[in-house]
Amino acid sequence: MALDQQTSLSEAETDTVLARHETGVLSLARDDEPYAIPISYGYDADDRRFYLRLVSTPGSEKRQFLSSDPRVRLVVYENDDGVYRSVVAVGRLEEIPRSELTVEHVEQYGEAKRPLFEIWGESRQDLDIQLYQLAPDGLSGRSVEVDDASEST
Template sequence: MALDQQTALSDAKTDTVLGRHETGVLSLAREDEPYAIPISYGYDTDQRRFYLRLVSTPASEKRRFLASAPRARIVVYEEETDVYRSVVAVGTLQEVPKDDLTVEHIEQYGEAKRPLFEIWGESKPDLDIGLYRLTPDSVSGRVIEIDREHEPS
């Protein structure tokens, strides 16, 4: 596969990629320990914020990471025939207390589809559903175009 060109996406194109998807990978870190999970999200292009509903159980690794206010990275990517795009957003994940919810928050969480990765062995009363927001410190997008004309045979 011949790499023709890799370029940065503009903010507008980055927002377009994030707006047309609803799933990605959330990576959390504390000290030297990483944690990554597939997530569903809503994205506000005006505020450049992510909204997530994260479900955990009382003793879960996810809940332990979320309790530590970890640094977070969201990765979203897409692939077409000869084009690959990826976006990486980095910031601190913040829980939004249910008492602080506004109509705007509720609309954004409505965009964050019901978690698509919701498979639980525990009964629903044992699950905690937390509402989170990530206002990234940085958002970067890349596009790679593959030049298949000049591939070796």
């Protein structure tokens, strides 16, 4: 399988990819230790901002990483008829305390899909749901086409 040259996505193309999906992989780091999890997100193309509901238990590994205020990467990707696209957002998560929720926040979280990844060993009352937003320092998209004619069988 031969790959054609990788190209950058325009802002509009990047926004389209992000709007088309609702899940990605969120990566956090603390010291030299990485942590990556699948997440659901909402995306506001006007503000180029992500909205996330992260569910954890008080002593969980996820909670430990989040409390260290790490830089994060959110990766969203797709394969559509031989065209691979990926978008990477880099920045810091900002927790939105429930006491500071605005009407705009409520609208955005209403647009964000319910977390699709809810596999927990604990009962629901032990789960902690925290709201975050990510206004990325960097947001980039890439695309590459696969030349199917060169594939061998």
